[in-house]
Amino acid sequence: MIESIIEFSIRNRFLVILLALGVVVWGVHAVINTPVDAIPDLSENQVIVFTDWMGQSPQEIEDQITYPLSRNLQGLAGVKAVRSSSEFNFSMINVIFDDSVDFYFARQRVLERLTLSSTIVPQGVAPYLAPDATALGQIFWYTVEGEGQDLGRLRAIQDWYVRYQLNAVPGVAQVASVGGLPIEYQIDVDRYKLRAYNVTLGELYSAVSRANASVGGKVIQKGNAEFIVRGVGWIQSLRDIEKIVVKTDPEKGTPVCVSQLGTVGRGGEFRRSVLEKNGSEAVGAVVMMRHGENPLQVTKRIKDKIQELQPGLPEGIRIVPFYDRTRLIHGAIETLSSTLRDEMIIASLAILLILMHFRSALLI
Numbered sequence: 001m002i003e004s005i006i007e008f009s010i011r012n013r014f015l016v017i018l019l020a021l022g023v024v025v026w027g028v029h030a031v032i033n034t035p036v037d038a039i040p041d042l043s044e045n046q047v048i049v050f051t052d053w054m055g056q057s058p059q060e061i062e063d064q065i066t067y068p069l070s071r072n073l074q075g076l077a078g079v080k081a082v083r084s085s086s087e088f089n090f091s092m093i094n095v096i097f098d099d100s101v102d103f104y105f106a107r108q109r110v111l112e113r114l115t116l117s118s119t120i121v122p123q124g125v126a127p128y129l130a131p132d133a134t135a136l137g138q139i140f141w142y143t144v145e146g147e148g149q150d151l152g153r154l155r156a157i158q159d160w161y162v163r164y165q166l167n168a169v170p171g172v173a174q175v176a177s178v179g180g181l182p183i184e185y186q187i188d189v190d191r192y193k194l195r196a197y198n199v200t201l202g203e204l205y206s207a208v209s210r211a212n213a214s215v216g217g218k219v220i221q222k223g224n225a226e227f228i229v230r231g232v233g234w235i236q237s238l239r240d241i242e243k244i245v246v247k248t249d250p251e252k253g254t255p256v257c258v259s260q261l262g263t264v265g266r267g268g269e270f271r272r273s274v275l276e277k278n279g280s281e282a283v284g285a286v287v288m289m290r291h292g293e294n295p296l297q298v299t300k301r302i303k304d305k306i307q308e309l310q311p312g313l314p315e316g317i318r319i320v321p322f323y324d325r326t327r328l329i330h331g332a333i334e335t336l337s338s339t340l341r342d343e344m345i346i347a348s349l350a351i352l353l354i355l356m357h358f359r360s361a362l363l364i
Contacts, residue, residue: 033294034294035292035293035294035295036294036295036296036329036333037136037295037325037329038325038328038329038331038332039136039325039328041134041135041136043134043135043136044096044099045096045097045098045099045101045103045106046094046095046096046097047094047095047097047106047107047110047129047130048092048093048094048095048129048130049069049073049092049093049095049110049114049127049128049129049130050090050091050092050127050128050129050130051065051066051069051090051091051093051121051125051126051127051128052089052090052125053065053089053090053091053122053125054089055089056088056089057088058086058087058088059086061086061087061089061090061091062086062091064121064122065086065091065121065122065125065127066084066085066086066091066093067084068120068121069084069091069093069117069120069121069127070082070084070093072113072116072117072120073093073095073110073113076095076097076109076110076113077101077109078097078098078100078101078106078109079095079096079097080096080097080098081096082094082095082096083096095110103132103291103292104132104291107129107132110129111129114127114129131173131174131288131290132173132290132291133173133174133288133289133290133291134291137173137288137289137290137291138286138287138288138289138323139287139288139289139295139298139299139324139325140286140287140299140302140321140323140324140325141284141285141286141287141321141322141323141324142284142285142287142306142319142320142321142322142323143275143277143282143283143284143319143320143322144157144158144162144283144284144285144317144318144319144320145282145283145317145318145319145320146314146316146317146318147316148316149316149317150181151179151180151181151281151283152180152181152182152183152268153183154180154283154317155177155179155180155181155182155183155283156182156183157313157314157317158177158180158283158284158285159177159182161309161312161313162175162285162309162313162319163175163177163285165305165309166285166287166302166305166306166309169298169301169302169305170298170301171289171290171293171294171297171298171301172287172288172289172290172298172301172302173288173289173290173291174287174288175285175286175287175288176285176286176288177283177284177285178273178275178283178284178285178286179273179274179275179276179281179282179283179284180275180281180282180283181268181269181271182268182269183266183267183268183269184266184267184268184269185235185238185241185264185265185266186264186265186266186267187204187208187241187258187261187262187263187264188262188263188264188265189201189204189261189262190261190262190263193260193261193262194261197246197247197249197256197260197261199246199247199256199261203246203247204246204258204261207244207245207246207247207258208241208244208258211233211235211240211241211244212233212234212235213233213234214230214231214232214233214234215230215231215233216228216229216230216231217229217230217231238264238265238266241258241264242257242258242259242264243257243258243259244257244258245257246258246261277322284322287302295325295326295329296326296329299324299325299326300326303321306319306321
């Protein structure tokens with residue numbers, strides 16, 4: 001067998017050379033495009049299911065969401081274990097699959113099973129999958145900074161402009177905002193005025209919800225054209241909220257507006273976390289890489305996108321990276337390369353000095 005291979009190689013030298021060159025080209029291509037990371041991903045093959053139910057205690061969430069969903073997700077193909085936890089306002093379920101199961105196949109199986117969740121969870125509650133990233137997907141952190149800007153405005157720029165732009169970068173699974181002070185409309189209700197006008201909090205809540213909406217009608221035909229009928233009622237200012245009619249006085253027939261029941265203003269959302277940088281509060285975000293992507297290439301795309309976004313930001317606002325895994329990856333590659341290079345040189349010198357065989361030393 002070996003003699004036949006040697007004879008064939010000698011008689012077809014040109015074909016063997018072409019085959020060797022093809023293997024070299026394929027090897028170089030594999031080295032360039034193989035995803036390289038400095039931190040090995042030893043996490044389990046899992047799919048995370050989140051369910052939000054605002055204002056509920058962990059006990060109610062455990063009884064009405066976590067337990068029914070966990071029971072429903074058991075028995076899927078390739079499932080090794082189902083772990084869950086119930087916290088205030090939300091539920092988290094980890095569906096762990098065998099390592100042989102494809103990551104996206106596992107997500108598809110879980111998503112198919114979640115289509116039946118509306119029959120086993122409270123009305124209005126919708127489970128959803130976590131982003132398709134692993135536990136080591138945090139490859140890039142940045143802050144949105146600007147002198148003289150408050151945390152609310154910086155968070156608004158991050159949430160409504162920067163985040164959506166970076167989320168469209170290929171290879172990015174999610175851009176999660178951290179820190180700052182999310183701005184929201186707030187109504188400070190006076191309980192004495194509610195009692196005076198005989199209005200409940202439920203009626204006030206329902207009135208505000210109904211007022212912030214748009215409705216569509218049919219069309220009006222005029223000549224050879226049709227005009228679409230729309231009712232636009234989106235809230236755009238504090239004045240719009242103040243003029244919302246909650247109810248009408250049955251005796252006098254006068255409307256009762258929100259401004260008569262309390263004070264309307266802008267304020268910060270309830271805070272559960274803070275991002276600190278150099279001893280001061282900051283607004284930033286973490287970029288999560290999609291499963292199986294090359295962190296070096298994804299990080300390069302993120303940096304290029306930030307350079308494109310910078311001219312479009314308000315004057316004085318800038319995006320400042322403060323964590324980048326690229327440096328760690330390059331350092332790990334350089335350490336491995338230098339170690340292999342030193343080992344090759346030592347082994348070649350040892351063969352050359354001991355065996356006195358130049359071709360064997362060159363082969364190493």
